[in-house]
Amino acid sequence: MDKIINKLxxxxxxxxDIIYRKKKINNNQIxxxxxxxxxxSTDISNNIIRSLDLIExxxxxxxxxxxxxxxxxxxxxxxEINNANDIAYYINNGFTIILVENKYLAFETRRNLSRNISNxxxxxxxxxxxxxxxxxxQTNTGxxxxxxxxxxxxxxxxxxxxxxxxxxxxxxxxxxxxKKLVKEIKTRIEQINIDSIxxxxxxxxxxxxxxxxxxxxxxxxxxxxxxxxxxxxxxIVIVIxxxxxxxxxxxxxxxxxKSMDDNYGKSLNITLTxxxxxxxxxxxxxxxxxxxxxxxFNQDILQTxxxxxxxxxxxxxxxxxxxxxxxxxLSFEILRESDLRIPGVSNSALSIVGAxxxxxxxxxAGIVSPIMIIIISITAITSLLFTEPEFIYAIRWYRLIxxxxxxxxxxxxITFVFIYLIINLCNLTSFNLPYLMPxxxxxxxxxKNSIIKFPTKKIxxxxxxxxxxxxxxxxx
Amino acid sequence: xxxxxxxxxxxxxxxxxxxxxxxxxxxxVTALAIDYKDNNYLISFQIQNPNNNNKYIIYDSYxxxxxxxxxxxxxxxxxxxxxxxxxILYISQTIAKNHMDNIIKYFTENNITRNEFNILINKTNxxxxxxxxxxxxxxxxxxxxxxxxxxSQNLKFNDLLNDYLNPYKELTIPSIEIDIDTNNEIxxxxxAIFKNNKLIDYLSEEENIGLNIINNKLATTTLKNxxxxxxxxxxxxxxxxxxLNPDLTNNTINININGKYEINKLNCKNNITELQINDNLKSxxxxxxxxxxxxxxxxxxxQNLYYKKEPNYFxxxxxxxxxxxxxxxxxxxxxxxxxxxxxxxxxxxx
Numbered sequence: 001m002d003k004i005i006n007k008l009x010x011x012x013x014x015x016x017d018i019i020y021r022k023k024k025i026n027n028n029q030i031x032x033x034x035x036x037x038x039x040x041s042t043d044i045s046n047n048i049i050r051s052l053d054l055i056e057x058x059x060x061x062x063x064x065x066x067x068x069x070x071x072x073x074x075x076x077x078x079x080e081i082n083n084a085n086d087i088a089y090y091i092n093n094g095f096t097i098i099l100v101e102n103k104y105l106a107f108e109t110r111r112n113l114s115r116n117i118s119n120x121x122x123x124x125x126x127x128x129x130x131x132x133x134x135x136x137x138q139t140n141t142g143x144x145x146x147x148x149x150x151x152x153x154x155x156x157x158x159x160x161x162x163x164x165x166x167x168x169x170x171x172x173x174x175x176x177x178x179k180k181l182v183k184e185i186k187t188r189i190e191q192i193n194i195d196s197i198x199x200x201x202x203x204x205x206x207x208x209x210x211x212x213x214x215x216x217x218x219x220x221x222x223x224x225x226x227x228x229x230x231x232x233x234x235x236i237v238i239v240i241x242x243x244x245x246x247x248x249x250x251x252x253x254x255x256x257x258k259s260m261d262d263n264y265g266k267s268l269n270i271t272l273t274x275x276x277x278x279x280x281x282x283x284x285x286x287x288x289x290x291x292x293x294x295x296x297f298n299q300d301i302l303q304t305x306x307x308x309x310x311x312x313x314x315x316x317x318x319x320x321x322x323x324x325x326x327x328x329x330l331s332f333e334i335l336r337e338s339d340l341r342i343p344g345v346s347n348s349a350l351s352i353v354g355a356x357x358x359x360x361x362x363x364x365a366g367i368v369s370p371i372m373i374i375i376i377s378i379t380a381i382t383s384l385l386f387t388e389p390e391f392i393y394a395i396r397w398y399r400l401i402x403x404x405x406x407x408x409x410x411x412x413x414i415t416f417v418f419i420y421l422i423i424n425l426c427n428l429t430s431f432n433l434p435y436l437m438p439x440x441x442x443x444x445x446x447x448k449n450s451i452i453k454f455p456t457k458k459i460x461x462x463x464x465x466x467x468x469x470x471x472x473x474x475x476x
Numbered sequence: 477x478x479x480x481x482x483x484x485x486x487x488x489x490x491x492x493x494x495x496x497x498x499x500x501x502x503x504x505v506t507a508l509a510i511d512y513k514d515n516n517y518l519i520s521f522q523i524q525n526p527n528n529n530n531k532y533i534i535y536d537s538y539x540x541x542x543x544x545x546x547x548x549x550x551x552x553x554x555x556x557x558x559x560x561x562x563x564i565l566y567i568s569q570t571i572a573k574n575h576m577d578n579i580i581k582y583f584t585e586n587n588i589t590r591n592e593f594n595i596l597i598n599k600t601n602x603x604x605x606x607x608x609x610x611x612x613x614x615x616x617x618x619x620x621x622x623x624x625x626x627x628s629q630n631l632k633f634n635d636l637l638n639d640y641l642n643p644y645k646e647l648t649i650p651s652i653e654i655d656i657d658t659n660n661e662i663x664x665x666x667x668a669i670f671k672n673n674k675l676i677d678y679l680s681e682e683e684n685i686g687l688n689i690i691n692n693k694l695a696t697t698t699l700k701n702x703x704x705x706x707x708x709x710x711x712x713x714x715x716x717x718x719x720l721n722p723d724l725t726n727n728t729i730n731i732n733i734n735g736k737y738e739i740n741k742l743n744c745k746n747n748i749t750e751l752q753i754n755d756n757l758k759s760x761x762x763x764x765x766x767x768x769x770x771x772x773x774x775x776x777x778x779q780n781l782y783y784k785k786e787p788n789y790f791x792x793x794x795x796x797x798x799x800x801x802x803x804x805x806x807x808x809x810x811x812x813x814x815x816x817x818x819x820x821x822x823x824x825x826x
Contacts, residue, residue: 295499300560300590304506304612307561308524311499315526320498407496416486420479 001099004084005031011088018091025056028065031099033087034109038094043109047075048096066101077108089165114139120222123387128260132222137167137241143224144171144239148231152176156186160203160240164196167241168203171227176234176467181431185236185249200243207249214397216390217430219251226260234467250430250466252437254450256391257281262453270453277385278451284382285395288325289402289414291375295321297410313369322407324368328376329403331358333396336380433465445470503533503555507611509566509603510542512575517545520607521557534607542582559588563611565633566598572649572668572675580640583633591634594618597651597668599678605654609662618650621664626694627684628664644780644797646670646773648687651678671773679767686764689733689757690776692718701756703744710740711753713812722781724789728805729778731761736815754810761808774801 005020012018021032030052034044051073059068070078079095081087081104087097094110114136121132133140145153156170168189172182188207197203204218221227222245227237230248238247257277262270294302295310302310317324335354342350358376362368379399386392398421405413428435438446445461448454462470507522516538523533537549549557571579583589594615598606622630629650639645647670655663666684669676679687688694696714703709716735723730737753768775779797783790794800 296496299497299499299502299558304504304561304563307499308504308506311502311504311524312526314499317500423479 001029001031001102004087004099004102005033007084008033008087008091023052025052025065026060028100030065030069032096033091033099034096035091035094038092038111038113039096039109040111043075043111044096048073048098048107048109051075066103066105069098069100070105073107075107075109079106079108080104081106092165112136117143123221123223123226123260125259125261127264128223129225131224133224133227133239133244133246135242135244137169137239140224140239140246141169144228144231144237147224147228148173153231156182158189160189160192161194161196164198166197168197169239171231171237171239173231173234176232176462176469177236178234178467181236181250181466184431185238197240198242200238200240200245200247203238203240204247213424213428214394215253215425215428215435216256216388216394217251217428217435218247218249219255219388219390220245221248222246223260229260234462234469250433252430252433253425253435254438256386256388257451258449259387263456267453267455271451274451274453280382280385281395284379284385285398286402286414287375287379287382288329288399289406290411291372292321292325292403293406293410293414296407301411310369310371313371316366317369319367321372322403324372325375325403328358328362328368328372329379329399332376332380437465438463497556497558501555502558503553504561505557505559506532506561507564507566507607507614508562509568509598509607510571510579511568511598511601511603512570513538516540517542518603519545519549520603521549521553522607522611523553523557532608532610534604542578560590562589562593563615565593565595566603566606566652567595567649568598568601568603569675572597572670574674576640576647576670576673580637584637589633591637592632595631595633595636595649597649597675599651599653599665599668600656602654605660606652606662614652614662617664622688622693623695624697626688626697627666627681629667629688629693640673642780644783645777646775647673648775669768669771669773669775671771676771676773679764682760683764683767686760687775689716689718690720690731690761690764692716699756699760701753703741703746703748707743709742709744709748711756712738712740713757714738714815720781722778722785724782724786724793726805727800727803728807729781730807730809732809732811733757733761734811735813737812738815750812750814754812757812758808758810761810762806765806769802769804772798772801774798778804 008018009020017037018033018035023030023032032044032048052069055068055072059065070080079090081090081097084104087104090097090106094108095106096109098105098107114134117131117134117139119130119132131143133143141155150173152174154172154174158168158170159165160168170182170185170189185207188209189203192203192206194202194206197206200220204220208218221230227246227248231237236249238249240246257274262273265273295314299307314321319327335350335358339347339350359373363370363373383392383395386395398417402414402417405417407413425436426434426440434441437443438450443464445459446463446465448459448461453459460472462472464470504524505521506524509520509522511518511520517540518536518538519542521535521537523535525531525533535549535552537545537552539545539548565583567576567579596614596618618628618630621628629648631648631650636647636649639647648667649670651665651668653663653665655661666679666681667687668678685694685697685699689697694716696712697716699711699713700708701711713735714737716733719730719732719734721730721732722728739748739753741748765776774797778801779790779794782794
């Protein structure tokens with residue numbers, strides 16, 4: 001017994017965090033070992049120590065103390081440890097170890113180290129539910145199971161990271177999700193060999209094979225309802241401990257234009273909203289490029305009155321239009337980036353400075369023209385319609401490429417890059433499924449919930465690319 | 477990567493689109509006035525002033541050829557002149573009489589403009605007043621006029637070019653004049669008729685309306701008709717649709733005009749029948765056609781209609797058109813109906 005204690009002390013470098021408590025029960029020496037920072041001291045005193053005292057009083061002639069302790073301690077989760085090398089792992093997971101008769105028992109006495117469930121911070125909606133995932137895998141599992149009570153909600157548990165030993169759960173619907181997809185993801189996760197997975201982003205980058213394109217093929221969400229929605233469509237959700245975001249895969253182009261709010265509105269209203277989102281996508285990606293093309297190459301396309309107005313505004317600006325646009329785009333992106341980093345208290349100061357610099361002073365100083373402010377504002381506002389950051393970054397890339405092509409050869413350049421964008425999107429797959437689904441390949445049932453949304457009663461089929469069990473009405 | 481390189485290469489090599497020009501380096505020309513004096517072409521340029529939307533910079537330039545005159549302006553202008561937004565081209569009567577070919581050739585061959593600008597004949601030869609008037613105003617003036625009164629014609633360069641290239645068509649170009657009676661205001665004037673691309677004369681306002689009705693280019697117009705003892709009544713005609721049916725064997729053209737009218741009697745207490753109104757319009761149309769016959773110019777393009785209907789027959793029998801033109805018969809059929817919807821109930825006298 002002392003040998004084990006010494007070994008433990010050696011591998012943990014005699015960590016003062018770990019408490020070794022000696023206790024005698026009717027002349028039998030036992031050890032209670034736990035990590036002070038990971039365990040709840042009330043649980044240990046109330047459940048373990050008190051139970052041990054009761055055992056001492058009740059069993060005077062204890063024949064088999066190991067079995068008595070195993071059965072009589074009033075703790076919900078008990079695990080027998082067969083290998084002495086696992087002790088350290090259990091201690092680091094918040095278990096309390098009892099050493100008795102050279103055998104080991106682990107009792108879960110984990111302290112609650114995560115925060116309470118709070119509102120979503122990044123994916124706000126008007127009327128959808130307002131709970132969000134937290135940093136605890138158990139709570140997150142609970143949030144999913146609370147919504148899907150079916151026994152068909154299966155999960156695969158595993159740990160990743162040789163040092164961090166992060167718990168990972170892969171959720172899927174047994175009767176809906178394509179087994180090939182589950183197998184594919186399982187193998188991709190099994191192939192990972194890394195010291196630590198500290199965030200969901202690391203895992204995302206490790207399992208994402210489609211690295212050539214800037215568009216996201218896996219999306220992250222902090223909304224349990226969105227995760228459950230994805231599960232019921234036949235997608236897979238990966239939850240990891242210590243991350244308040246979960247992964248949804250595969251993700252398609254069309255998913256970026258959907259919101260959980262869409263379930264609340266009438267189908268006609270939602271259709272209009274979706275059309276506006278698609279228009280906003282093209283506006284945000286094309287507006288600066290089209291402005292550059294129209295003012296430097298294709299002036300003849302504009303109406304005379306508009307051209308005269310633009311010419312009057314640009315008259316005082318010394319910079320070429322492309323650089324003017326580039327400078328304004330850059331200053332907006334810097335402003336946005338700094339807005340994300342700085343603490344909330346200085347937010348208003350920043351927005352005042354930003355609005356003054358971008359909006360007013362630059363115009364009066366003659367560095368940019370007022371119409372450029374309008375162009376950049378429209379571009380910036382429309383890009384904020386999308387919640388997935390990866391998608392916004394992708395838009396940013398293409399916006400820049402479009403701007404450069406417009407500066408090189410006007411509208412023809414824009415046309416060429418647009419063709420390239422379409423080719424790129426058609427070529428892209430997310431976990432071997434076409435990214436532009438349901439547009440290409442066209443699938444009627446999928447189109448019912450794409451740029452147009454049919455009434456919910458009429459969307460009774462799932463996507464045939466994701467699952468073979470396509471009937472929503474009777475999915476047993 | 478290969479794909480990207482191919483895309484970039486195609487942009488550079490295949491499109492030939494590399495005329496980069498910043499707006500700051502351009503002067504937008506909105507109107508041109510061309511005149512011919514003492515063996516020189518005289519061109520006035522109306523250029524948009526970038527510092528003030530309502531003021532214009534005017535340059536004058538002259539030389540013995542049009543090309544030289546266009547180039548000479550660069551000795552005065554600091555920026556490159558940009559003609560794609562030309563709205564109005566004023567040509568003088570001298571040009572219209574003798575140099576139309578040169579003007580049309582210059583604008584088609586050099587391709588410096590869009591084909592969507594209006595052409596007007598400067599009837600009173602007062603270039604300085606015209607060139608100082610905003611070209612966009614004049615453009616809108618023509619548009620409103622053709623839609624509502626019909627004493628002018630919304631003639632774009634493209635239409636002129638089509639007429640010019642068609643051997644069976646005669647040119648018509650609207651004109652503009654300075655109204656000396658009313659403090660030198662600019663006023664749209666009537667259409668000028670051409671024969672063999674040379675200006676002959678201008679139509680009267682009534683003939684102008686008649687021509688526009690025959691060409692199916694008039695939406696609404698107002699006609700003044702005599703009643704009795706200096707009194708008159710006014711008919712407003714709208715939704716006019718004209719059908720021209722040529723009959724080659726009899727050298728006859730059937731003109732069918734359908735439309736609606738509203739009537740404003742004012743002091744006229746006579747009972748005015750539909751027949752009277754139809755006859756009134758018929759007399760206008762007949763008068764117009766007779767005017768063209770007097771000038772011996774086929775402005776309503778009967779030969780073009782004949783040719784379109786039966787080209788071979790036309791070529792065989794009407795080879796020398798103007799020998800047959802005077803014998804052309806017209807059969808005018810007018811069917812104007814009262815627009816009940818717009819009639820005020822009863823009116824003052826009922």
